[in-house]
Amino acid sequence: MEYNTGQTSDAVRRAWAVSFPAEPGCPNGRTMYIVLARKYRPQTFEEVLGQAEVVRTLTSAIAGGKQAHAYLFSGPRGTGKTSMARILAKALNCEKGPTPSPCNECAQCREITVGSSLDVLEIDAASNRGIDEIRSLRENVNLRPVRARSKVYIVDEVHMMTEDAFNALLKTLEEPPEFVTFILATTAPEKIPPTIRSRCQQHFFRPLSxxxxxxxxxxxxxxxxxxxxxxxxxxxxxxxxxxxxxxxxxxxxxxxxxxxxxxxxxxxxxxxGLVEDRAVEQLLLLLRERSVDRAVALLHQLMREGKDPGLVLDGMVKKLRDVGYAVVGGGQECSGGREFFAQFASVPLERLLDALSETVEYKERLRRESLQVVLLEILFLKLVKIIGKTEQDTPRTAPEPPAPAAAHVVLEKKTPDPASPAHPESLSPFRRKAKAPPAAEDTRAGSQAPDIPFGPEEWKHLLSGVKKRSKNLEAFLKEGRPERFADGVLTVHFSVSRKFHKTSADTPEHRKIVEEVLSQMAGRPCRVALTLSDETPKKLLDQPDVREAISFFGGEIDRVEE
Known part of the structure; x- marks a missing residue:
């Protein structure tokens, strides 16, 4: 749909010039400066951007004389809801109409354009939301139009009305006088009672591309x-x-x-106050190098430059998304150089998704917190644990954005062959840690396979694979804690307080699912054993994260609970 900028601005200027003549001595013959959002506001259906379906429905209804008595326009801000309502009001009241192409020249069109029409009433429901205002509207709705053909009520932000006000409007909205048209506009249609929505012809306005x-x-x-x-x-x-x-x-x-x-x-x-791409890349690189102090220093520098913390997180979300696309080779256009993506080439996709989820979660929390910079510093500490370099990271060839080498986790393969995998780089981190047996060594039954380290990353892989088969089982299983993996048997411990979860997971059907996923990950037949114990998990105190927290806060352990 073509955007006719010249026609729009000329129509607005003519309407303002006729309705509000310039006072003597005003420069350039104007009484006021018209901002661009008003100067180039669409004045005809053809000028509305990106809402072809709504335009087609309304113009066809007007041309066929089948216009509704009440409309509900819903969609994000700035997508043309109020502009469309004014154009519809002009189409109904144009001296050459009703017509789907209002002339913008007659007195009615000009008055509606500048907002001075006595018969087209715009009501802000945010400030006129009570039952008293609706009662006043009901009393006046039966009065015939002063000059126009139709009386049009445009109620903006209608979701702000109270429940009593909605109830008072029901009868009037269902059977208004034949010369009255209601146009309700909202950014939150889910907050409008179904009884109101069902009485309106609904149109959804999409965000513009x-x-x-x-x-x-x-x-x-x-x-x-x-x-x-x-x-x-x-x-x-x-x-x-x-x-x-x-x-x-x-x-x-x-x-x-x-x-x-x-x-x-x-x-x-x-x-x-936008954050430059290179500043976002530098933040992520510092977190990747586990340089939290330098990342925090860069954050404080951005804050001193007047950058918005929310925009910093927006940039991090987009950049982590680009890295994720680069890792899987999804063909998405990525921003950033080869050197930046090379630093994240060895990060498993699951860790990238975890980092992305944490960042999005903190973006939501940022709106409710007053200590925004502190919140970002806490996020940095978490991201270091997720995407920071570890000893297990193995360098790989840097991906070429946007189509780099892929790194997939294979959980669906029914008959894995650990001795000669077709694509070693596609194995999960759990399988990559296991050394493949020599070609001449017999790995059939009777041979003792070496123990494989089973840490948090492998536990997360297992839960992810189980979730694809049964979400309920994954919910039960994650309440346990992996104790050890030896001789092909994974032992998962449940505390007494989680007896229900252990019992629910320890059924033949559920054990079969867990063992199949575990066998696919390990590349050999495996079993699972679920245990229940009331012993206090003292070994938790030996975890690196726990020791680091105790050292950081300088505290003492009072008790240990699960």
Missing amino acids: MEVMKKALAGIAEKEGVAIAEEALERIVDFSAGAMRDCLSVLDQLIVYTSGMQIGVAEVEALL
Whole structure:
């Protein structure tokens, strides 16, 4: 759908010029500056971006005389809900209509454009949310239009209304007078009672795609006589998250910030407080090298430069996503150089996903916490444990973004052959730790296979494989603790308080699932033994993480619980 920037701005200017003439002495013959978000607001259905399905439904209904008495427009902010409502009001009241192509020249169209129509009433439900306001609306709804053909009520943020107000609106919304049309707009349709939704014709507004927004923004910048770099457009669009209004507001700020000069990436980052890609890469590399102190120092430097902690985490999420795509070779376009991805080539995909999940979780927590920088420092400590280099990390060939060498975990293979795997690099870390027996050595029954280390990473692999077969079994099993793996037998300990979980997992069917997954991981037949004990797990005190916590806080152990 083409974006006609010239037509939109001219229509808005004419409407404002007729409705509000310039006072004598005003510069350039204008009474006020019109911001870009209002100046280039769509004035016809054809100018609405990215909502082809909604436009087609509404125009067909108007052309066929089948318009509804109540509409519900829902979707993210800045996607055109209120603009579409105003265009629909013009289409119903245009002197040449009802028509799917309002003229924007008649008195009714101009009044609706500037918001001065007595018959098109816009109500902010956030500030008029009570039952008294709805009672007043019900009293006035039966009054006929003053000048227009139809009386249109546009209720914005309708989900903010109280339950009593919704109940008071039900009857009026179901059977309004023939000359009244209700248009409800919301960003949270799930908060609207089903009784209200069922009385409306619902339309969902999708977030705009990056290509559509870039094309529209470039056209507006050209119309305004502003030169803007392609990469700067991408950063603005990415920051706006599918909201065209946000894009135009940022562009308006940048035009003032640069005094109409060329807009580049540096100007966008400086104005919005965006974090440069290389700064995010440096943070992740420092965490990979386990240099927490240097990573925290870099974080504090970014904070002194006015960077938003939330934007720092946004950058980390996107970069970890790129690394994950590079590891699996998914073909996703990745940002970053070969040297950066080479540092993460030996990190298992599961650890990358864990790091990504932790970062996303802390992004959500950041909105509720006041000590945001401290929260980020705690996240860094966790990420070091997840993606920091360890002795088990083995260097591999650095992947070429976006199609690097893949590292897959094979859990589905029915008949593994540990002696001669077709793709050694696709084995799980559990199998990579086991030395393959010499070709001449008999590995059939009767031979004693060497013990294989079974640590947290292997336990996580086992739970992941079990979850694919039975989510309930995975929930029971993870309440236990792997004690040892010897002679092909994995012993899992459950405390007395977890007796129910042990009993539920220790059935023939469930043991068979665990043993099949374990055998696939180890490359040989294995068994599992589930034990129950009331002994205090003193060996937990010997874990490196526990000793480090005791040393860091300088505390003493009072008791040990599971």
